[in-house]
Amino acid sequence: MDYDVIIGLEIHTELKTKSKMFCSCANLADGAAPNTNVCPICLGHPGTLPAVNEQALKDGLLLGLALNCKINQVTKFDRKNYFYPDLPKGYQISQYDLPIAYGGYLTVGAKRDIGIIRIHLEEDTGKLVHDKAGHSLVDFNRAGTPLIEMVTEPVIASAAEAKKFCQRFQQILRYLHISDANMEKGQMRCEANVSLQAKDGWEYVDKQIKPLGRNELNNKVEVKNINSFRSLEKAINYEIERQSAMLDKKEAIPAETRGWNDTTNKTVSQRLKETAADYRYFPEPDIPPLIISQALLDSVAAVATEMPQAKVERLMQEYGLNEYDAEQLTADKALSAYAEEVFSELKAWIEAQGDDWQRQEHKLMKLAVNWLESELLKHLNLNRQTIKDIKITPENFAELISLLAAGKINSSAGQIILNQMYQIGGDPSDIMAKLNLEQSDNADELEKIVAQVLADNPDQAEAYRAGKTALLKFFVGKIMAASEGKANPQLIPELIDKINKSLNKKYGKK
Ligand SMILES: [Zn+2]
Secondary structure (H helix, E strand, C coil), rough: CEEEEEEEEEEECCCCEEECCCCCCECCCCCCCHHHHHHCCCCCCCCCCCCHHHHHHHHHHHHHHHHHCCCCCEEECCEECCCCCCCCCCCCCCCCCCCCEEEEEEEECEEEEEEEEEEEEEEEECEEEEECCCCCEEECCCCCCEEEEECCCCCECCCCHHHHHHHHHHHHHHHHCCCCCCCCCCCCCEEEEEEEEEEEEEEECCCCECCCCCCCCCCCEEEEECCHHHHHHHHHHHHHHHHHHHHHHCCCCEEEEEEEEEECEEEHHHHHCCCCHHHHHHHHECCCEEEHHHHHHHHHHHHCCCCHHHHHHHHHHHCCCHHHHHHHHCCCCCCCHHHHHHHHHHHHHHHHHCCHCCCHHHHHHHHHHHHHHHHHHHHHHCHHHHHHHHCCCCHHHHHHHHHCCCCCCCHHHHHHHHHHHHCCCCCCHHHHCCCCHHHHCCCHHHHHHHHHHHHHHHHHHHHCCCHHHHHHHHHHHHHHHCCCCCCCCHHHHHHHHHHHHHHHHHHCCC
């Protein structure tokens, strides 16, 4: 049977503030020896007072604005009570009914807006370590790390769409510099709520799924322990298949939390949710409600940068990039800034060249895109570097593209020059002159070389004249070698034809 797939996501993100959420301990969960990065506040000693981390508050506002949310200008913290050995206070300070931001959306792909229910601030727990001897050890270094929780509306319709959402969300966290959002390190943790409902058996009411008529809704299943985008997609697809097989057999889906296992590629039941957990939320008595002033909100809004989707659309519009290329070049904020500088340099160069070139702007941008994506990124990937490590300025990169476009160098010379620029930096025109790589457009000189190559390879020349055009590649190779790479390959076919015609005349052929 066919069902509607309904997915909602909950994403927890560790913020990279200097200090923890409510104390002045360094926010460095990894690397330090266990239980060295702690204080009476994050250990929950009686009589201690938490104080809200201002940067974490600003980060929450920034994310809320970036995701088109409304801001609760009166917000507060609440205690979420539960017992677990990694939770030193016996409660977590979180936000309940007045989250910092609510009611936003994130655009994924072409014009698909995924609703955001809420964004709130809270603190992370410690970590349990289970050793081989069967002991459980607890490390509180992570306790009190600032966390942002984001909850989407249950409107995601496939595993692929959920993955796209998480990728875009990660990109935004990085654009805003509020988290490194590394999933393997647990800095960004995605949980998916997956349910399958009978077609025409449900409707959305107040952003929630409600049954239609006498239909009863199937339970949703929460999937955890997902540490990569690949796992997220696989785990959701596994759940869709598992649940639909059960529904086909008229079995009820238990409401439960399941963990994804990357080795078996299956989800495994972790606990049943027979009743909604009662966390006995109440307002945190040690932290008064926060009033977010308009001045604070304005100052945060002022640093909000252009979000990836907007950048994709602008690159398409201003520089004529296609969507795929625009997405590739905005994957990373620094790369997108670099690429844009290259494009704008090139645009200025084109304008200086006059009308003929302006008609070719689109072609030139594509040339720049190709050299950025294949040549420059190849160097970076090989050396495990990012665009920030690079010695090539955007101006010099744009100049390299203009040399290629103007036919002053061919692409193999371009690669040699780029490699030099990559290794030691420098101006591409200078490198071109120093290495004597300027392409020869001197037709007389080139014609001599072509004639010589044809004369040196009489059998191939004869076959070519008889119509074996595939030999062109052979000749181009020979001629490029003979010219030490300086011949303009685009001129070669024409020159061969010219020489052949004169030979035909000489031998009286048509
Ligand atoms: Zn502390």
